[in-house]
Amino acid sequence: MNPHTHQLRKSREAGVALLIAIFMLLLVSAVAISLMMSSSTESSLASNYRSSTSAYYAALAGLEEGRGRLLSTNPNYFNNTVANFIPAAGLPIPPNPQVRYILNPLAGEVVAPTTAGNQYYDNEYANEFGVQASTLGAAAQTIASVSNTGGSQGPMYKWVRISGASEQSVNLDVDNRALPLDNTTSLFYDPAHLNLAGASDPSLIVNAAPPSTAKQAYEVAALAVLPNGTKKLLEYVVAPASFNLNLDSPLTIPGTVGSFSGGSSANYTIDGHDGGGNPPAVPGCNPNSQGGPAVAVSNQSSGNTVEGGIPSNRVTNYTGTNCSYDGSSTSGCVGSATLPNSMGSPAALQQTLQTIAANSNVCLASSQANANSAGCTNPTISAPGGTGYSFSQITGAMPGGSWPNAATNPQVVYVDGDLDISGNNPGSGILVVTGNLTYDGNSNWNGIILVIGEGTTTFNTNFNVNGGGNGQFNGAIFVATITHNGNGNILPTFGTSDFNVNGGGGSGIFYNSCWINNAQKPITYQVLSFKEISQ
Amino acid sequence: MNTAQKSDGHRGFTLIEVMAAVAIFVIVCGAMFSLLNTSQKRYQGESQVLNSFQDERLALDQVVRDANDAGYPPSGNFSALPGLCVLGAPCPSYVDSPIAWNPSYTTLAPCTIGGTCVTPTGFDVIFEENPTAVAGNIEWIRYQLVGTTLWRGSIAKQNADPLGIFAGLPVGAMVPYLTNVMNNASAAQIAKFQASYPSMFPGGNPQPVFQYYCSNPAAPPATILCQNAVGNVTLANGTAVPASSPINVVDVEITLIVQTTQLDPQTKAPLLVELNGFGHRVNPN
Numbered sequence: 001m002n003p004h005t006h007q008l009r010k011s012r013e014a015g016v017a018l019l020i021a022i023f024m025l026l027l028v029s030a031v032a033i034s035l036m037m038s039s040s041t042e043s044s045l046a047s048n049y050r051s052s053t054s055a056y057y058a059a060l061a062g063l064e065e066g067r068g069r070l071l072s073t074n075p076n077y078f079n080n081t082v083a084n085f086i087p088a089a090g091l092p093i094p095p096n097p098q099v100r101y102i103l104n105p106l107a108g109e110v111v112a113p114t115t116a117g118n119q120y121y122d123n124e125y126a127n128e129f130g131v132q133a134s135t136l137g138a139a140a141q142t143i144a145s146v147s148n149t150g151g152s153q154g155p156m157y158k159w160v161r162i163s164g165a166s167e168q169s170v171n172l173d174v175d176n177r178a179l180p181l182d183n184t185t186s187l188f189y190d191p192a193h194l195n196l197a198g199a200s201d202p203s204l205i206v207n208a209a210p211p212s213t214a215k216q217a218y219e220v221a222a223l224a225v226l227p228n229g230t231k232k233l234l235e236y237v238v239a240p241a242s243f244n245l246n247l248d249s250p251l252t253i254p255g256t257v258g259s260f261s262g263g264s265s266a267n268y269t270i271d272g273h274d275g276g277g278n279p280p281a282v283p284g285c286n287p288n289s290q291g292g293p294a295v296a297v298s299n300q301s302s303g304n305t306v307e308g309g310i311p312s313n314r315v316t317n318y319t320g321t322n323c324s325y326d327g328s329s330t331s332g333c334v335g336s337a338t339l340p341n342s343m344g345s346p347a348a349l350q351q352t353l354q355t356i357a358a359n360s361n362v363c364l365a366s367s368q369a370n371a372n373s374a375g376c377t378n379p380t381i382s383a384p385g386g387t388g389y390s391f392s393q394i395t396g397a398m399p400g401g402s403w404p405n406a407a408t409n410p411q412v413v414y415v416d417g418d419l420d421i422s423g424n425n426p427g428s429g430i431l432v433v434t435g436n437l438t439y440d441g442n443s444n445w446n447g448i449i450l451v452i453g454e455g456t457t458t459f460n461t462n463f464n465v466n467g468g469g470n471g472q473f474n475g476a477i478f479v480a481t482i483t484h485n486g487n488g489n490i491l492p493t494f495g496t497s498d499f500n501v502n503g504g505g506g507s508g509i510f511y512n513s514c515w516i517n518n519a520q521k522p523i524t525y526q527v528l529s530f531k532e533i534s535q
Numbered sequence: 536m537n538t539a540q541k542s543d544g545h546r547g548f549t550l551i552e553v554m555a556a557v558a559i560f561v562i563v564c565g566a567m568f569s570l571l572n573t574s575q576k577r578y579q580g581e582s583q584v585l586n587s588f589q590d591e592r593l594a595l596d597q598v599v600r601d602a603n604d605a606g607y608p609p610s611g612n613f614s615a616l617p618g619l620c621v622l623g624a625p626c627p628s629y630v631d632s633p634i635a636w637n638p639s640y641t642t643l644a645p646c647t648i649g650g651t652c653v654t655p656t657g658f659d660v661i662f663e664e665n666p667t668a669v670a671g672n673i674e675w676i677r678y679q680l681v682g683t684t685l686w687r688g689s690i691a692k693q694n695a696d697p698l699g700i701f702a703g704l705p706v707g708a709m710v711p712y713l714t715n716v717m718n719n720a721s722a723a724q725i726a727k728f729q730a731s732y733p734s735m736f737p738g739g740n741p742q743p744v745f746q747y748y749c750s751n752p753a754a755p756p757a758t759i760l761c762q763n764a765v766g767n768v769t770l771a772n773g774t775a776v777p778a779s780s781p782i783n784v785v786d787v788e789i790t791l792i793v794q795t796t797q798l799d800p801q802t803k804a805p806l807l808v809e810l811n812g813f814g815h816r817v818n819p820n
Binding site for chain 2: 027031034056172175176190195202204205206236526529531532
């Protein structure tokens with residue numbers, strides 16, 4: 001072998017080092033990759049768990065947008081964005097349905113719940129209402145979501161559907177009648193519904209001609225789909241909730257009536273029949289309830305006090321239905337008071353007052369940092385004779401310092417003290433006075449007046465009327481004493497109240513279920529039920 | 536052939552060279568294999584944790600979903616309630632309480648959580664709901680931790696004491712749903728766990744699987760741990776019930792602590808996975 005051959009062999013062996021190095025690198029890489037693999041499997045599992053929760057909350061966010069924007073006081077109220085988006089008459093169900101969708105697509109994405117074949121097509125509609133969503137056509141209107149304003153991506157729901165509801169669509173036998181479930185009658189929610197035993201039982205009802213206290217229940221469904229494909233479909237049934245001040249009598253005085261004197265003029269009338277006295281009409285409402293007694297009280301002895309206080313030549317001006325405490329057929333109509341749960345006891349009434357105060361359009365209270373502002377917190381029950389307010393202060397506290405269309409534009413007014421609405425002052429809505437209310441015969445009010453006070457048998461809530469006039473009250477008036485004198489503690493039962501008309505008293509008080517309802521604008525859409533629909 | 540030339544051109548490795556080369560090779564391979572071994576063990580440990588995590592996640596998902604849907608459909612959805620059911624017959628198609636209780640169920644004199652309730656407790660709950668949303672199919676869904684096994688069972692609601700009905704069920708009606716749940720471990724075990732996981736088992740106490748939050752009558756709409764709730768709440772039908780009763784439960788916090796089937800192959804310490812879920816009952820009473 002010559003040295004040249006040796007040289008050649010040596011140079012051939014040099015590649016082995018490279019092979020060994022590559023082999024080592026391979027080994028190390030394999031270990032590293034296996035380590036990385038195990039930790040990445042873990043994080044993908046963790047993200048799976050997160051996405052199912054995220055989809056749930058995204059769909060819930062959609063439901064809340066739908067529920068919130070149904071409320072007329074919400075700045076994003078549907079009808080503020082698109083006129084008549086939610087018609088005043090409600091959303092009918094098939095055969096002539098009206099359905100509303102909120103759409104919330106990502107940039108560049110098409111969300112079309114009523115277009116068959118769209119990846120977010122609303123399959124559930126057919127399950128609930130028996131017709132495909134693709135047949136809705138112009139009956140389905142859409143509106144954009146407000147959840148991603150400001151450029152940030154909001155919750156990832158795709159659409160929210162708002163529609164009427166039927167027994168079939170919610171899959172519940174609401175009225176416990178024989179199957180099949182009703183698919184032609186819209187469900188209503190009636191806070192004044194009574195059960196078979198006559199006790200208060202607010203519930204959904206199936207009634208083609210629902211009572212004036214009932215409001216249509218809406219179905220709100222939301223579909224959330226995350227980019228990784230996780231889906232959730234959730235559904236609410238909601239109905240507007242208000243204060244539930246559904247009195248059935250023009251004048252209700254629970255507890256003991258200390259003194260009662262009715263108006264002396266021939267015009268002064270207290271009428272328990274619904275819609276008497278030629279009241280201004282509430283659009284779309286026909287006063288057709290049963291009504292109640294002219295004066296409703298808690299017991300016979302109070303009934304006797306009232307009977308004794310009606311001028312003998314004016315008993316025929318005190319008419320109504322259910323006159324159970326009448327002394328004789330020739331006396332005025334006095335009967336037993338049926339109170340809604342929210343007003344059934346001093347404690348319940350105080351809670352209701354807190355809600356009314358918190359949701360008031362105008363609150364006049366000395367405890368307020370800003371005395372004339374909307375929505376008071378923690379109002380007290382003032383003793384009569386404390387701070388006094390006048391009607392002009394109510395008007396002055398409204399936006400712009402005026403009350404447009406005061407007689408027909410209902411507002412919630414909470415006055416923590418005495419109030420004098422004497423003069424030719426029309427008003428409408430809910431008026432709460434925690435003290436004495438004084439007015440003269442030219443004053444008007446359409447809606448509900450609550451005069452709630454502090455006192456004992458010797459210190460009374462007064463409802464004073466001075467002089468005659470042509471003013472008229474349409475709706476219901478409620479006078480009650482709920483706290484002790486001085487210490488402000490809530491009484492276990494209603495205390496003593498007085499009702500005194502000094503002089504003619506104007507035209508009187510006329511029961512009107514339409515104005516009572518109209519005064520109670522929804523303060524929220526309450527959730528009646530919630531369910532998740534399997535996808 | 537010339538010897539000198541041969542030794543010059545074809546000289547082998549000396550023993551020292553070979554030994555050094557072998558030693559280096561052994562050390563490199565040893566290091567490699569010990570790394571491989573460590574990662575193998577780590578992989579085993581991780582995959583065990585993953586298995587437990589996966590089981591636990593599925594279980595938690597279901598519990599949270601059952602808690603979210605509890606109370607559907609509420610009685611306020613019916614204008615006329617079906618009459619009370621009798622044993623063996625279909626039951627009312629509405630829910631009395633999102634969480635059934637013992638003793639004296641449905642008399643509307645509910646027990647108090649942390650007080651007189653035999654169930655619900657931190658380790659036992661019975662949700663009442665219609666999970667399939669098919670009319671008239673109200674079920675009781677029970678989760679119960681016995682030892683280290685979380686059992687799940689569902690039966691049609693009946694007009695009877697729920698615990699009695701579950702007790703009378705044939706074997707197999709309750710099924711083991713999640714094993715190796717250590718929430719109610721013994722004090723000695725908890726001490727051992729805390730050596731590796733100091734933040735689990737606060738106070739060294741068993742960790743309840745279910746914690747109940749009730750609406751707080753003192754500061755609505757805030758919620759408070761049910762056992763701390765004082766006063767009464769009024770239901771829609773006007774009945775006043777203690778605020779700490781199961782009918783007033785709004786949120787259920789679910790904590791699951793699961794141990795893997797084997798100890799950590801590397802450290803021989805127990806491996807635990809803790810997951811938390813929050814179920815919010817949306818349906819009203």
